[in-house]
Amino acid sequence: MPGHVTQEVNISNVKNCSLLISPTIIESFGMAILEGLFCGLPAVSFDVGGVSDAVQHSYNGYLAPVGDVEKLTEYASKLFDDNLRNEFKENALKSAIENFNGNVVLKKYKEIFDDNLAINRSLKEIV
Secondary structure, three states: OOOOOOHHHHHHHHHOOOOEEEOOOOOOOOHHHHHHHHOOOOEEEEOOOOHHHHOOEOOOEEEEOOOOHHHHHHHHHHOOOHHHHHHHHHHHHHHHHHHHOHHHHHHHHHHHHHHHHHHHHHHHHHO
């Protein structure tokens, strides 16, 4: 472990990687995966929790069935192919920007709040 490093050094270290492998079997969403996608890293992970919200199988990474270490390894090995890895790297950054940039996330939160306000108003009318 390198100890404490600045955010800039950490991002630089991540960007110097070729791919991201997340072998966790318990995950709610996967911020490390999302950060990796924003750094242009294709991700290989088990299909657990909300990981599939960020990793699109065979587009910006691979999703293996939970606990299937052979499949996880097979998928990671596929990304040793420079052409495929470079394609997935482009797709990783593209999908992160399209689906998780600040404006998109803010719009999604606003839709959720608006829906909840509408439901709340409807319930008040009923009561």
